[in-house]
Structures are given as C-alpha cells and as structure tokens.
Amino acid sequence: MIQFKVNHLNxxxxxxxxxxxxxxxxxxxxxxxxVEKTVIRCWQEADTLCLEALNESGSEDMGFWAHYFDxxxxxxxxxxxxxxxxxxxxxxxxxxxxxxxxxxDLFEMLITFILSSNNxxxxxxxxxxxxxxxxxxxxxxxxxxxxxxxxxxxxxxxxDLEELRSLGLGYRDAYVLETSKxxxxxxxxxxxLKKLSYNEAKKVLLSFNGVGPKVxxxxxxxxxxxxxxxxxxxxxxxxxxxxxxxxxxAPKAIELFIEQQFGDLKGFAxxxxxxxxxxxxxx
DNA sequence: GTCCAGGCTCTTT
DNA sequence: AAAGAGCATGGA
Numbered sequence: 218m219i220q221f222k223v224n225h226l227n228x229x230x231x232x233x234x235x236x237x238x239x240x241x242x243x244x245x246x247x248x249x250x251x252v253e254k255t256v257i258r259c260w261q262e263a264d265t266l267c268l269e270a271l272n273e274s275g276s277e278d279m280g281f282w283a284h285y286f287d288x289x290x291x292x293x294x295x296x297x298x299x300x301x302x303x304x305x306x307x308x309x310x311x312x313x314x315x316x317x318x319x320x321x322d323l324f325e326m327l328i329t330f331i332l333s334s335n336n337x338x339x340x341x342x343x344x345x346x347x348x349x350x351x352x353x354x355x356x357x358x359x360x361x362x363x364x365x366x367x368x369x370x371x372x373x374x375x376x377d378l379e380e381l382r383s384l385g386l387g388y389r390d391a392y393v394l395e396t397s398k399x400x401x402x403x404x405x406x407x408x409x410l411k412k413l414s415y416n417e418a419k420k421v422l423l424s425f426n427g428v429g430p431k432v433x434x435x436x437x438x439x440x441x442x443x444x445x446x447x448x449x450x451x452x453x454x455x456x457x458x459x460x461x462x463x464x465x466x467a468p469k470a471i472e473l474f475i476e477q478q479f480g481d482l483k484g485f486a487x488x489x490x491x492x493x494x495x496x497x498x499x500x
Numbered sequence: 501g502t503c504c505a506g507g508c509t510c511t512t513t
Numbered sequence: 514a515a516a517g518a519g520c521a522t523g524g525a
Contacts, residue, residue, distance in 0.1 A: 333506050333507085335504090335506090335507045336522080336523095337504080341505095385521085386522090388522090392508085427509090428508080430508095452505095468515080
C-alpha cells in the first residue's frame with residue numbers, strides 16, 4: 218500500500234468527470250480500477266490518497282502513481298491563474314474542486330475516445346469492458362469476476378471486424394481496427410508522439426480513422442499531457458453558449474475566445490466546465 | 501416513436 | 514472554410 222498527502226484532489230470527482238472509464242465504485246469511498254497492468258484499489262482518508270495493488274505483478278511505484286494522478290502539479294496556483302483570467306469560472310472551479318487531469322495510457326485513450334464519439338458515457342464504459350474482456354489479458358480474479366488489461370494495439374489489429382461489431386461498437390468497429398493497424402505500423406513512432414508539440418501531435422492523431430478534432434483533443438489532454446487541448450463536445454458547447462453567448466459563433470471565433478479566456482491552461486478549464494455542466498444537467 | 505450521446509467521414513456549397 | 518447527410522447503438 219502506498220500513500221500520498223494531497224489537496225485539491227477528490228477521487229469521486231476524478232473518476233466521474235468523464236476522463237476515465239475503467240474505475241468502478243465498490244464501496245462508499247472505495248474504487249477499483251485497472252491502470253496499465255495493475256489492478257488498483259483506491260480510497261481517501263482525510264488528506265491522504267491511498268493505493269493498493271491487488272495483483273501480484275501490479276505496480277506500487279510512487280513515481281508512476283504520482284504521474285498518473287498529476288500529484289506534483291500545484292492546483293492552487295492553477296486555479297488562481299484561471300480565476301484571474303476568467304473570474305466567471307468560480308462556480309465550476311468550486312463545484313469540481315477535487316478534479317485532477319489524469320495522465321493515462323496513450324493507446325488506451327486513442328481507442329477509448331474513438332469509441333466515445335456520438336455515444337453515451339455509460340455505454341462507452343460498457344464497450345470498453347467488453348473489449349478488455351475479449352482482447353485484454355486477465356490480471357486478477359475476485360470470485361466470479363475478473364479484471365482485464367486494456368488490449369494492446371497488436372491484439373486489436375488482429376481482431377475480426379464482425380466480432381467487433383457483435384460487441385456493439387457500431388460503425389466505430391472499422392475505426393478501431395484500422396487505427397490499431399496503423400499504430401502497429403508506426404511502431405515506436407507512436408510513443409514518440411509524447412515528444413511532439415501540441416500542433417504536431419494533433420496533426421498525427423487526426424490522420425487516424427475515427428479521430429476528429431474533438432477526439433484528438435481528448436487524447437492530447439488525457440494521454441499526452443497537453444493542457445493546451447480544449448475538447449469541444451455537446452456539453453461544452455452548451456455551457457459556452459450559455460456562459461459566453463457563443464451559440465451562433467463561428468468555430469474560429471470560439472477558438473479565439475477560448476484562447477483569450479484561458480490561454481495555455483484551457484484544458485483544465487474545459488474539464489471543470491464539462492463536469493459542472495453535465496452534473497448540473499438543466500437544459 | 502423520437503431524441504440524443506465526450507463526433508466523424510464524405511459530399512456539397 | 515463551412516454546412517449537411519448519414520451513420521450503429523441503446524437509454525431516456
């Protein structure tokens with residue numbers, strides 16, 4: 218078991234704000250997730266974040282988990298800076314005060330957000346679970362149920378299109394298959410995306426079948442650690458329209474506005490806005 | 501039955 | 514560049 222002393226961190230908010238899809242609540246304040254090859258139990262005691270790997274080969278490396286939970290970033294400074302730039306973010310920052318933007322596996326984010334397009338979050342979770350069960354490797358058994366790793370690019374590239382369709386992926390089946398094949402062909406260049414700038418990496422991501430501007434920004438934000446990404450989905454569109462009167466604004470005008478409001482921290486602003494809007498669903 | 505979801509691709513203006 | 518049709522699936 219490992220522990221981190223933390224502030225500005227609330228695992229409930231982190232796991233329910235739509236950036237991660239593989240955490241399940243198993244008790245009042247306890248969650249279990251699969252992160253890379255580790256089945257991990259997670260809970261909070263006062264100002265302490267506790268983590269315990271459940272599988273033998275799982276990792277309890279402090280550095281790895283600090284990076285995953287974005288522990289070393291100063292969210293106090295971050296929020297103050299955002300508030301100075303855009304005072305009307307106050308309600309969203311307060312509401313999602315424990316949100317942190319996780320640093321997740323790149324390939325997992327790529328496939329996950331391809332599946333997310335034009336889809337509901339509960340169904341996205343379900344599809345990912347089926348994909349892991351079918352193409353991942355078993356990591357840990359608890360009685361009847363088993364936790365699986367996220368499939369590798371290789372295993373998904375070798376999948377059968379009909380079988381993917383039978384799992385309920387819909388028209389996204391071909392996107393997943395073709396993108397997985399493309400990643401295999403890129404080999405080491407795929408992980409090399411981390412060394413590229415936001416714009417360079419985005420260009421590469423947009424070349425994958427099933428990845429458009431919104432999905433690319435999610436991958437850049439959650440998988441490549443680029444806070445300059447500002448994914449605009451239906452919820453964010455709603456909140457931008459309501460808060461800033463942008464319902465009839467052209468895409469370029471919106472982009473410019475976002476840049477002026479939030480600058481290089483717009484990815485964090487987006488996550489607070491998304492969570493606030495979706496949790497306070499009021500059309 | 502209709503609407504909608506962390507949209508994208510392809511076609512047409 | 515921008516706007517529109519079509520798209521699998523399932524829950525509300």
